[in-house]
Amino acid sequence: MNDDTALGLLREARTRFTQRQIADYVGKDIKTVRRWEQGETPCPQLLGPALRALLAQAPCHFSGNGPAFTFIDLFAGVGGIRLGFEAHGGQCVFTSEWDSYAQKTYAENFGDSHPLTGDITKIEARDIPDHDVLLAGFPCQPFSIAGVSKKNALGRAHGFACDTQGTLFFDVCRIIEEKRPRAFLLENVKNLMSHDKGRTWDVIKCSLIELGYDISPRVVDGAHFVPQHRERILIVGFRKEDDIRFDWDAVDLPPKGVQVMRDILHRTDGTEPVLPWDGDRFFSHDARKVQDKYTLTPKLWQYLQDYAAKHRAKGNGFGFGLAFPDSVARTLSARYYKDGSEILVYQGEGINPRRLTPRECARLMGFPDTFRIPVSDMRAYKQFGNSVVMPVMREVARVMAPLVTGQAEQPLPEHQAAA
Structure with missing residues (x-):
């Protein structure tokens, strides 16, 4: 295969699969696949991995x-x-x-x-x-x-x-x-x-x-x-x-730990894909950073630290869980929207940690970036926390x-x- 672009992969896939089969596989409708194939709209580069898998x-x-x-x-x-x-x-x-x-x-x-x-x-x-x-x-x-x-x-x-x-x-x-x-x-x-x-x-x-x-x-x-x-x-x-x-x-079942948090977190090096259906809702592409609203407020971060300290004093293991780039996170729950305490992303010394964005939650559950999130953050956290x-x-x-x-x-x- 000479053309490794998403459009090239799509055209190769069309020599073996129908538009319906491709649409079902990437989670789109037939009209969208047809527009990509005919050049009416650009075929998103982020579809490359999905098309290779197909x-x-x-x-x-x-x-x-x-x-x-x-x-x-x-x-x-x-x-x-x-x-x-x-x-x-x-x-x-x-x-x-x-x-x-x-x-x-x-x-x-x-x-x-x-x-x-x-x-x-x-x-x-x-x-x-x-x-x-x-x-x-x-x-x-x-x-x-x-x-x-x-x-x-x-x-x-x-x-x-x-x-x-x-x-x-x-x-x-x-x-x-x-x-x-x-x-x-x-x-x-x-x-x-x-x-x-x-x-x-x-x-x-x-x-x-x-x-x-x-x-x-x-x-x-x-x-x-x-x-x-x-x-x-x-x-x-x-x-x-x-x-x-x-x-x-x-x-x-591949070995555990091959996939780490770095693989699902928004990338700040300029390589984070631009998803038209997300826009800058979760990630500012101009600033190359996750939107500030996902960073814990000083009050909430202090509360979580005090709560963890109280339970450590009692010999309990309750408390927040920090996630680092090379780590594997705890289980994402449907209550994640409340304080995000089970999976808090470390942002550096002296900087309050942050919640995962809903897009990162989708990735953490193995959903492709083509999967759209049309609901509020609170609903999205519940949905992915309840998903498979x-x-x-x-x-x-x-x-x-x-x-x-x-x-x-x-x-x-x-x-x-x-x-």
């Missing part, structure tokens, strides 16, 4: 005869799981997300042909399109086992509809029962297995098995892909009758995709294939 995809994931597989996106948030599965040829045919602000971000980035549905509890399972894979980052809720225990004592049968009624996991189960997808991926917090003294996990596990699926759970730390310790449980399931074994050993590490989902999707589409042989992890 060109590295196995052709089988994009056969040109429609999507490799279909999926639905439940409790979708801002679409982090979706991005991972679209990267391997999946097409989303149904989305459910109740939060109106998350809906706004989702719609801005995906612009679906299908309507974005709100409260999943009000949707009949039979009205959901057929699909190959169900994706759900469902909330963790306690289950009441009093009735279950009583039925056990009486020797009466009971099932997921009884055990899970009143929880959002019930809605996942009723859709699985009705639509019988070939596979699913469920995501939740690390302590799901210990939640409510293990009762929550017992109900989830038994319910999924009862529905006729073989399940494979694993806790994965996002630090394999991004500079953030973020452990989440992923539950992969395949229909028993298909006799498919999901192998977590096939999931390629997208490259984790993309890697799990890489292993799941050939199993879903019926390919007999799983692809090698990328670092092995290149060896």
Whole structure:
């Protein structure tokens, strides 16, 4: 390839992929890709890495005869799981997300042909399109086992509809029962297995098995892909009758610490990309610095230092967390907007630290710079704090995709294939 510009990469991609496939991969609509290709608007240079990654995809994931597989996106948030599965040829045919602000971000980035549905509890399972894979980052809720225990004592049968009624996991189960997808991926917090003294996990596990699926759970730390310790449980399931074994050993987890904070922080050396959809909202390109509003006020910084000192005196580890260029950060939480205390960026001796900007939060979760942030900073912090590490989902999707589409042989992890 002679032309390594973004436009050159786009034109090479068009020799192998459709405009729809490229648009889905980079998170844009077809009209935008068409304008780039025809030279009506400049193709952003920051798309270069994404287009190179697309060109590295196995052709089988994009056969040109429609999507490799279909999926639905439940409790979708801002679409982090979706991005991972679209990267391997999946097409989303149904989305459910109740939060109106998350809906706004989702719609801005995906612009679906299908309507974005709100409260999943009000949707009949039979009205959901057929699909190959169900994706759900469902909330963790306690289950009441009093009735279950009583039925056990009486020797009466009971099932997921009884055990899970009143929880959002019930809605996942009723859709699985009705639509019988070939596979699913469920995501939740690390302590799901210990939640409510293990009762929550017992109900989830038994319910999924009862529905006729073989399940494979694993806790994965996002630090394999991004500079953030973020452990989440992923539950992969395949229909028993298909006799498919999901192998977590096939999931390629790079060493932790390869990605450090320097890789996601705004660059002050003049190389920070200019994103038309961000402008100078987060970063002043003229001054080559993060906007001053993200630096902690003297009052807040003093409060956080006093709070940490008080807990250190008690022998506790509570307090703020400073992030340095070569470090890996703590877990980004949905409460980050309050004071940013879990991840404060060190700005030098005698200078108050600062919060991450929402763009840096997006990068910390593995979202590409093409991902747009149309909501306020407070809403953006909540959305990314509640989201998933997208490259984790993309890697799990890489292993799941050939199993879903019926390919007999799983692809090698990328670092092995290149060896």
